[in-house]
Amino acid sequence: MGSLIHAVTLDKDKCKGCTNCIKHCPTEAIRVRDGKAKIIDERCIDCGECIRICPHHAKTAITDSLEEIKKFRYPVAIPAPSLYGQFKGNVSVDKIISGLYGLGFFKVWEVARGAEIVSKVTERYLKEHDLPKPVISSACPTVMRLIRIRYPELVDHILPVDSPMEVAAYMVKEELAAEGYAREDIGVFFISPCAAKFTIVKNPLGKEKSNVDGVLAISDIYGPLLEKIKEEKMNKVLQKSTSAGIGWAISGGESRLIKDRRHISVDGLTNVTRVLEDAMMGKLKEVDFIEALACSGGCVGGPLTVENPFMAKERISKLSEGITGELPQVSAELADGFVYDKPITPQNVLRLDEDMVKAIKKMGEIEEITEDLPGLDCGACGAPTCRALAEDIVRGKADELDCIIKLRENVSGLAERMVDLAKKMPPSMNQYEKRER
Amino acid sequence: MTEGKSEITPIELFFEIERGDFVRAGEASSKIKKKLLRLGFTGSTIRCAAIATYEAEMNIVIHSLGGSLKVKIYPEKVVLVAKDEGPGIPDVALAMKEGFSTAPEQVREMGFGAGMGLPNMRNCADEFEIESREDVGTTVTMVLYKGG
Ligand SMILES: Nc1ncnc2c1ncn2[C@@H]1O[C@H](COP(=O)(O)OP(=O)(O)O)[C@@H](O)[C@H]1O
Ligand code: SF4
Ligand SMILES: [Mg+2]
Numbered sequence: 090m091g092s093l094i095h096a097v098t099l100d101k102d103k104c105k106g107c108t109n110c111i112k113h114c115p116t117e118a119i120r121v122r123d124g125k126a127k128i129i130d131e132r133c134i135d136c137g138e139c140i141r142i143c144p145h146h147a148k149t150a151i152t153d154s155l156e157e158i159k160k161f162r163y164p165v166a167i168p169a170p171s172l173y174g175q176f177k178g179n180v181s182v183d184k185i186i187s188g189l190y191g192l193g194f195f196k197v198w199e200v201a202r203g204a205e206i207v208s209k210v211t212e213r214y215l216k217e218h219d220l221p222k223p224v225i226s227s228a229c230p231t232v233m234r235l236i237r238i239r240y241p242e243l244v245d246h247i248l249p250v251d252s253p254m255e256v257a258a259y260m261v262k263e264e265l266a267a268e269g270y271a272r273e274d275i276g277v278f279f280i281s282p283c284a285a286k287f288t289i290v291k292n293p294l295g296k297e298k299s300n301v302d303g304v305l306a307i308s309d310i311y312g313p314l315l316e317k318i319k320e321e322k323m324n325k326v327l328q329k330s331t332s333a334g335i336g337w338a339i340s341g342g343e344s345r346l347i348k349d350r351r352h353i354s355v356d357g358l359t360n361v362t363r364v365l366e367d368a369m370m371g372k373l374k375e376v377d378f379i380e381a382l383a384c385s386g387g388c389v390g391g392p393l394t395v396e397n398p399f400m401a402k403e404r405i406s407k408l409s410e411g412i413t414g415e416l417p418q419v420s421a422e423l424a425d426g427f428v429y430d431k432p433i434t435p436q437n438v439l440r441l442d443e444d445m446v447k448a449i450k451k452m453g454e455i456e457e458i459t460e461d462l463p464g465l466d467c468g469a470c471g472a473p474t475c476r477a478l479a480e481d482i483v484r485g486k487a488d489e490l491d492c493i494i495k496l497r498e499n500v501s502g503l504a505e506r507m508v509d510l511a512k513k514m515p516p517s518m519n520q521y522e523k524r525e526r
Numbered sequence: 527m528t529e530g531k532s533e534i535t536p537i538e539l540f541f542e543i544e545r546g547d548f549v550r551a552g553e554a555s556s557k558i559k560k561k562l563l564r565l566g567f568t569g570s571t572i573r574c575a576a577i578a579t580y581e582a583e584m585n586i587v588i589h590s591l592g593g594s595l596k597v598k599i600y601p602e603k604v605v606l607v608a609k610d611e612g613p614g615i616p617d618v619a620l621a622m623k624e625g626f627s628t629a630p631e632q633v634r635e636m637g638f639g640a641g642m643g644l645p646n647m648r649n650c651a652d653e654f655e656i657e658s659r660e661d662v663g664t665t666v667t668m669v670l671y672k673g674g
Contacts, residue, residue, distance in 0.1 A: 239563065242573035369573070370555050370580035371646070375637075440566035445601035445672070448565045452537055 096150040096287035097135050099126050103147035108468035110139040110148065115358050116238070120481070121471035131438040134234035135285035136358055136383050137392025150284035150393060153303040155310055158193060161276025161302070163265065166194040167257040168280040170201040170330070170338035171388040172307055173408055174401030176318070182335075182408070184318050186327040189280070191317030192310065196261065197327070200279070201334030202417070203257030208333065208346040209419040210250050210427045215350070215378070223353075223368055223376040224248050226343055230285035231383035232361055233294055233433070240365050241435030249295055249429035253337060254279050254286060256427055258300035276302040280310065282338075282391030285383070295429025306393040333416060336409030339402050340387035343380045346416070350377035357385040441484070455479045463494040537561060537599040543583055543610075545592040548636070554595050555580040565599060571670050574650035575604055578668055581643035582608035588633055590664065606651075606668045614660040622648065622656070 106124035118132035139148040158164035287304040336342030340356035384390035390398035442448040458479035470491040472478040481487035541554040593610025629639025653669035
């Protein structure tokens with residue numbers, strides 16, 4: 090598997106070592122050690138839950154800085170449709186796009202248009218292939234990671250089609266190359282609501298290399314972009330996307346474009362987990378397609394957004410009302426190019442031991458230790474639950490005395506023994522003591 | 527003292543299943559699956575274990591008076607035993623037919639009773655055995671081999 094690069098990280102200086110994050114991490118990927126939180130990289134799915142919950146803002150996502158765009162002669166912005174829901178008042182899509190030009194981009198190519206292409210490719214793929222039901226959308230990288238580590242039996246349900254971001258990046262590079270610009274001078278930057286997108290650009294799904302050269306957080310460019318939008322006087326028509334593509338920013342936006350099939354859309358990790366559990370047990374056979382987004386409300390609720398997701402959702406709903414215009418024509422050749430070259434594989438990072446016999450033994454030990462722990466799930470040991478501590482102990486990563494209750498039992502046992510020991514004096518001294526009295 | 531393989535104690539799980547308890551149905555399946563994942567079982571075994579235990583749970587919930595599910599996990603295999611206290615299946619061969627179901631109307635309205643439970647269990651398990659006696663009960667035993 091190699092080392093896993095991923096976006097969500099800790100700012101050590103800000104971390105107070107409280108246990109808020111360990112309790113909220115859906116994959117139990119955080120521990121507190123030596124007074125600081127520590128993310129277990131191979132378990133992190135970049136959902137951003139800890140970024141949202143940390144009261145000290147010690148959790149951040151690695152993304153690129155706006156400075157990076159200067160490294161390319163022709164920097165291109167590909168904004169996620171969720172960006173359009175981030176502004177108060179009547180800020181049109183055209184204004185937002187011209188604001189991006191104002192920030193120094195040479196070209197802006199909307200990911201919403203990529204989404205429209207993906208919808209077409211999906212329609213075609215579902216017609217021509219018989220994937221096991223329900224087919225699961227591959228648009229959300231957090232959900233993809235969740236499936237790969239926790240639902241290996243569902244990997245072949247995943248729709249092996251590139252994300253709107255990848256498609257947009259590819260399209261704009263091709264367009265510019267056709268116009269005669271040198272490929273090495275083109276740098277494509279995704280304007281992202283999402284931490285996991287950074288990770289997936291570094292470790293792409295289904296292909297060797299991503300077409301995206303950098304990922305900028307909406308929250309990072311928001312201030313400068315707002316300035317540019319305010320300065321902008323001209324009112325040129327720049328928007329090329331339609332309501333169909335923009336709708337992808339909210340939950341339901343992808344699945345509503347899937348015609349004549351039964352589909353459900355689910356958002357928020359807890360809900361996604363529930364649906365995946367059902368799919369795993371074979372309960373969802375009558376569903377053809379599942380759109381599953383890790384963030385509440387969809388990408389408008391992404392951890393790198395600025396605006397309250399409910400307001401953002403309301404704006405996107407307005408922008409995507411109805412489905413105006415036709416989806417773009419996509420040639421068969423182009424469509425096939427957006428299908429994964431590599432199969433999606435499970436990533437079993439949870440296994441206790443490579444050797445099944447040892448794994449079984451370890452699981453037995455975990456049960457025993459769990460039985461013996463107080464069952465408070467208090468988190469003071471730095472693990473989210475008593476069971477998680479038991480597992481850490483068996484994995485050799487923690488000690489039973491990390492449990493403060495256990496420590497206290499041990500200390501009081503020790504104190505009793507000390508009292509006992511103190512009473513046991515050498516006979517000679519005993520007599521001396523007696524005489525004193 | 528050591529007898530080779532018998533030295534490791536298999537992981538054992540036991541779940542009581544009550545008649546008519548639709549709310550908790552699926553819990554056993556979900557828990558078993560989590561264990562298998564941590565033990566390093568792969569996709570196909572996990573898929574079958576999850577589906578087969580869910581179907582077995584549902585059959586006990588819907589068709590029986592109540593029963594239990596017992597799971598034993600060995601390094602090379604998973605053994606699932608679903609057992610109930612009756613009423614038993616009068617014609618097992620018929621019950622095994624795809625699409626055959628005696629599920630009552632209100633259960634079908636809830637989306638159950640497609641008559642595919644037993645056939646699906648048999649199809650995905652490496653070994654499948656069903657034993658049923660009227661008024662006594664039904665026992666379904668399934669063995670899944672690792673990577674099988
Ligand atoms: N544990 C059981 N006790 C009694 N009858 C059962 C049991 N399991 C299955 N059956 C009978 O076998 C039939 C077929 O079962 P199954 O294939 O699971 O389909 P379904 O549960 O959808 O009806 C059931 O309708 C029922 O009549
Ligand atoms: S819902 Fe959207 S923003 Fe959130 S993790 Fe998934 S792709 Fe990223
Ligand atoms: Mg059944």
